[in-house]
Amino acid sequence: MFLRINVPKTIPRKFINKSFGSYEVIVPWQVSEIREVPPYIPKPSYSQSSIPRDSPKKPEIKDKNQIQSMRDSCRFAKKVLTHIKQYIKPGITTDELDAIVHEMIISNGAYPSPLNYKGFPKSICTSINNVACHGIPDKRPLAKGDMLNVDVTVYLHGYHGDCSKMFEVEECDDEAKRLISVTELCLKNAIDICKPNENFSSIGNVIEETAAKQGYSIVPVFAGHGIGTYFHGPPDIFHFANNFEGKMLPGMTFTIEPVVSQGSNAVKILEDGWTAVTIDNARTAQCEHTILITDIGCDVLTH
Numbered sequence: 001m002f003l004r005i006n007v008p009k010t011i012p013r014k015f016i017n018k019s020f021g022s023y024e025v026i027v028p029w030q031v032s033e034i035r036e037v038p039p040y041i042p043k044p045s046y047s048q049s050s051i052p053r054d055s056p057k058k059p060e061i062k063d064k065n066q067i068q069s070m071r072d073s074c075r076f077a078k079k080v081l082t083h084i085k086q087y088i089k090p091g092i093t094t095d096e097l098d099a100i101v102h103e104m105i106i107s108n109g110a111y112p113s114p115l116n117y118k119g120f121p122k123s124i125c126t127s128i129n130n131v132a133c134h135g136i137p138d139k140r141p142l143a144k145g146d147m148l149n150v151d152v153t154v155y156l157h158g159y160h161g162d163c164s165k166m167f168e169v170e171e172c173d174d175e176a177k178r179l180i181s182v183t184e185l186c187l188k189n190a191i192d193i194c195k196p197n198e199n200f201s202s203i204g205n206v207i208e209e210t211a212a213k214q215g216y217s218i219v220p221v222f223a224g225h226g227i228g229t230y231f232h233g234p235p236d237i238f239h240f241a242n243n244f245e246g247k248m249l250p251g252m253t254f255t256i257e258p259v260v261s262q263g264s265n266a267v268k269i270l271e272d273g274w275t276a277v278t279i280d281n282a283r284t285a286q287c288e289h290t291i292l293i294t295d296i297g298c299d300v301l302t303h
Contacts, residue, residue, distance in 0.1 A: 011027065011029060011140075012027070014027075014281075016281055019175075020175060020262045020263060020281075020282050020283060021172075021173045021174075021175035021176055021262075021283065022145065022173055023129050023130075023145055023146065023147075023173070023176070023283060024129060024143060024146070025129065025130050025281050026128045026129050026130055026131050026135070026140070026277070028136065028138060028270060028272055028275060029138040029139045029140040030138055030139040031095070031121060031122075031136055031137070031138045031139070031272075032095050032138075032139070034115070034116070034121050034122075035098075035099065035102045035115070035122075035123060037106055037111060037112075037115065038106060041106055041109060041110070041111050042109075042111065042155070042157070042158065043111050043155070044111060044113065044117075044155050044160075044231065046116060046117055046118070047111065047115070047116055048116070050116050050117070050118055050119045051118070052117065052118070052230065052231060052232070053230070055226070055230035055232060055233030055234065056226070056228075056230070056233050056234060057234070058234055059226055059233075059234045059235045059246075059249070059252050059254075060226065060228055060233070060234075060251075060252070060253075061249060061250070061251035061252060062228065062251045062252070062253060062292075063251070066159070066228065067251070067253075067292060069157055069158065069159040070159050070161065070227075070228065070253050070290070070292065070301055071301055072156060072157060072159070072161075073110075073154055073155070073156040073157065073159040073160060073161030074161035074162075074163070074290050074301035074302045075161070075301070075302075076108065076110060076154050076156050076161060077152050077153060077154045077161035077162060077163050077290075077302055078161075078163055078302045078303065080101055080104055080105060080152045080154065081150060081152045081163055081164070081165055081302075083104060084097060084100060084101055084150055084152075085167060087100055088142065088148065088150075088167045088169060089142070089169065089170065090141070090142055090143055090144045090169055090170055091141050091142065092141065092142055093137075093138065093139050093140060093141050093142070094126035094128070094135070094137035094138055094140065094142070094148075095122075095137045095138055095139055097124070097126060097137060097150070098122045098123050098124050098126070098137035101123055101124050101152065102115075102123040102124075105123065105154055108156075109156070110154045110155060110156040111154070111155040111156075112124065112153070112154065112155075113153035113154060113155045113160050113162070113231055114151075114153055117231060119273070120134075120136075120274060121136060122136055122137045123137075124137060124150055124151060124152055125137075125149070125150070125151035125164075126148060126149070126150055126151075127148070127149040127151070127284075127286065128140075128142075128146050128147070128148050128149075129146060129147060129283050130277050130278050130281045130282060130283055130284070131275055131276065131277050131284075132219050132222070132259050132261070132267045132276045132277060132278055132284040132286070133149075133219070133222050133259055133267075133276045133284075133286060134274040134275060134276055135149075135274075135275050136272060136274055136275060142169045143169065144169055144170040144171070145169060145170070145171070145172055145173060145176075146168075146169040146172070147166060147167070147168060147169070147172050147176045147179070147180065147283060147285065148166070148167045148168075148169060149164055149165070149166050149167075149285065149286045149287075150164060150165060150167060151163075151164035151286075151288065152164065153231065155231075158229055159228060159229055160227050160228070160229075160230070160231050161227075161290060161301065161302065162227055162231075162255050162288065162290050162302070163288050163289055163290060163302035164257060164286060164287055164288040165287055165288075166180045166183065166184075166285050166286070166287055168180070175262065175283075176283060176285075178214075179216065179260065179262055179283060179284075179285045180285045182210070182211060182214045182216055182260060182285075183211075183258065183260040183285035183286065183287055184287055185210055186206075186207045186210045186211055186239075186258045186260060187207075187256060187257075187258060187287050187288070187289065189206050189207070189210050190203045190206050190207050190239075190256050190258070191256060191289065191291060191298065191300060193206055194248060194256075194291060194293060194297070194298035195248065195293070195296070195297045195298060196248060196249060196250050196293060196294075196295065196296075196297075197247050197248065197249070198247065198248045199246065199247055199248075200235055200236075200237060200238075200244065200246040200247065200248060201238070201242050201243050201244050201245075201246070203224075203237055203238070203239065203256060204218075204237075204238040204239050204240045204241055204242045205241045205242070207239045207240070207258045208239070208240050208241040209241070211258075211260050216260050216261060216262060217260070217261045217263070217264065217265040218239050218240045218258060218259070218260060218261070218265060219239075219259040219260075219261055219265050219267055219278075219284060220238070220239070220240045220265060221267065221276075222239070222257070222259050222276075222286075223236045223237055223238050223239065224236070224237025224238075224239070224254055224255040224256045224257050224288075225237060225254060225255055226252070226253065226254045227253055227254060227255055227290060228253060235252070235254055237254055237255065237256055237257075239256075239257075239258040239259070248293045248298075249293060250293050250294055250295050251292075251293065252292070252293045253290060253291065253292050253293075253301070254290070254291065255288055255289065255290050255291075256288065256289060256291065257286060257287070257288030257289075258286065258287075259284050259285075259286045260284060260285050260286070261278055261282050261283075261284045262282040262283050262284070263278060263280045263281075263282030264278060264279060264280045264282060266278070266279045266280075267279065288302075289301070289302045289303070290302045
């Protein structure tokens, strides 16, 4: 099975050198065949159909056993994300990174959650430079100075664990370093306010305030989400300033995953149906944790 993308044999390369920094504007390259998962691996509902089963109608309050299962899946997701760092060097392709992660996940009896979720063709998301989110691993070699988000989600013992992180390919320019630092601060500040009876809207308010102080914008179309036996469910976690209803309660698990842009907050989806790029070619950064609301505050399950 192939994801068919019309990529010319000679792919045009475009480079930026302006106030946003010096970097290559990313376009899709060739995508390899979908990787197989052994039949003995427990699989989510969409593994064959590509259609996920319905999630809960309202945010789920998990019991002690469910929380332990979430801890296990999130701990493994973070282990995978940490493991991949050693391979991120100029010359390796994101397709090769996908193969490494895929093998690590299935060799531990888990399923790579993105694989065939609504038709996504790979086991991780890899978003480089001006790709805001949902980049598909492909045959483009990483280049020195690229900034790369790797998003790992695993399905282990019936529960999903989700996290992502920014990586510098060898070393990025100062503008990229600052963008990554501010994005990590946005996530930290958002996690710091999470506690029982706090409004979900407080997450978006503190993230947008943090980014705006540094001259950055929040890409509003990508939200965090509830997670459990389902990959995505309520609550929706918006990363922009808002006053939507909803409060955090002990036992809830959800992701926070802001996408911060150097320039415009507008993106477009490419013909592959997944890759989201900034319309002004600005670079973005994203980082993500899965958190649990406890009786006294919150616990970062993917630390």
